[in-house]
Amino acid sequence: MSEAIDRPPQEIIDEGVEDTGGLGGHPAGLTTLFFAELWERFSYYGMRAILVLYMVALPAEGGLGFDTKRAASIYGTYTMSVYLTALPGGLVADKWLGARLAVLLGGVVIACGHFTMVFQSTNTLYAGMALIAIGTGLLKPNISAMVGGLYRENDPRRDSGFSLFYMGINIGAVLAPLVCGYLAQSQGFKSFLAAQGFDPAASWHWAFGAAGVGMVVGLLVFVLQGGRLRQAERRMQKQGAKEEKAVGGAQQKLTSGDWKRIGVIFVLFFFTMLFWAAYEQKGASLNLFARDLVNTQVFGFSFPSSWLQSLTPLYVIMLAPLFSVLWIRMGDRQPSIPAKFMLGMLFIGLAYLLFMVPAAWLTAEGKVSPLWLVGLYFLEVVGEMCLSPVGLSAVTKLSPLKLVGIMMGVWFLAASLGSKLAGYLSGFFVANDPSTLVRLYGGIAVGLLVATALLALLIPTLRRMMGHVR
Secondary structure, three states, X not given: OOOOOOXXXXXXXXXXXXXXXXXXXXXXXXXXXHHHHHHHHHHHHHHHHHHHHHHHOOHHHOOOOOOHHHHHHHHHHHHHHHHHOHXXXXXXXXXXXXXXXXXHHHHHHHHHHHHHOOOOOHHHHHHHHHHHHHHHHHHHHHHHHHHHHOOOOOOOOHHHHHHHHHHHHHHHHHHHHHHHHHHHHOHHHHHXXXXXXXXHHHHHHHHHHHHHHHHHHHHHHHHHOHHHHHHHHHHHHHHHHHHHHHHXXXXXXXXXXXXXXXXXXXXXXXXXXXXXXHHHHHHOHHHHHHHHHEOOEEOOXXXXXXXXXXXXXXXXXXXXXXXXXXXXXXXXXXXXHHHHHHHHHHHHHHHHHHHHHHHHHHHXXXXXXXXXXXXHHHHHHHHHHHHHHHHHHHHHHHOOHHHHHHHHHHHHHHHHXXXXXXXXXXXXXXXXXXXXXXXXXXXXXXXXHHHHHHHHHHHHHHHHHHOOOO
């Protein structure tokens, strides 16, 4: 999954002097967090790009020899766990560690997870994934919170700052498959290893190690420039104390309007789960499709199949600013929240219908052009722009003030369950059976388009339940 779901936390208040010592007049700490998060995402997406490929590779090729169903199930459980740990990770930081220490500890645990996977065995694979999931739960929500802590309440630089931070996330996600995919899959690197006296079949573990090095670089940036983050810590502590005081005096019951808006969140939760179940195929079944059934040569140049996973974050970098401008220019004429969700479901459904179903049929004649995946990923990201950032904004608008944190945790649960469902569906991938592939991707397309039609019918009801929220 690309990182369009990362958005600023609650407003943070501080009476201190504005920090304008960073790039473009932003706080100096933004650069620190930008590069720390870039390298954390590099480590995560680098490992994710090759995880399923490593599990299904034969032992003679340096892999574990798992069948597709087992590998896809493990992948789904892992990606689900990464999202599930975000909520307890945030709570641990709020109650005990503080955001800065939580980020540091999380980064150390993530690095240990990657370096554990340097060793080839099933046990080290499971241990490494568990450590990465735990570490990500500590780091991910808290580093985003620290970005918010760099700015005072209503600071006009805030949205711009998060946009820059968001670019760092996706730059890391673009670079990761290119580097780790090259180390894991390319014949050039395997030949280099053999020339140096190393086992070329162990190239997977050099890639896992490179992901760990990326996390270490991020940690070094975070530690060496940690002094820039002290003001953010102070602001977050003050805001936490203020919120505890406010919650203590806000024990009023929820109104019928509150319950209706909460109901809208749960309806959208269902459709969001279906969206991510299709979107997260790229790390599992589509990763295998690219390896086995896509011609990975362009103008005579061969490239690792995992490089195609860099397309999604690249599209996000290109399209996110355009959609931001589009919604602003449309103003009151822009679609409602449920209508934007419907568009998101429609685009990803069309992506599978128009690209993956024909591509699956064509595999009967041999390997297909990579342009099928290029087109698929583009339409997927168009759908993501209509659903993912809109979803987080919707939760903050629809939730009662005292339940925003809880409902945000519920919202991330949709991505978590969707990721697990993606792993389950990927288990039906069979490389040498075009009819099975057509049923798999055609079934995903039909399911998404039926869900789109259902959501379209629900839009008038959901708009009434939302009341004044638009």
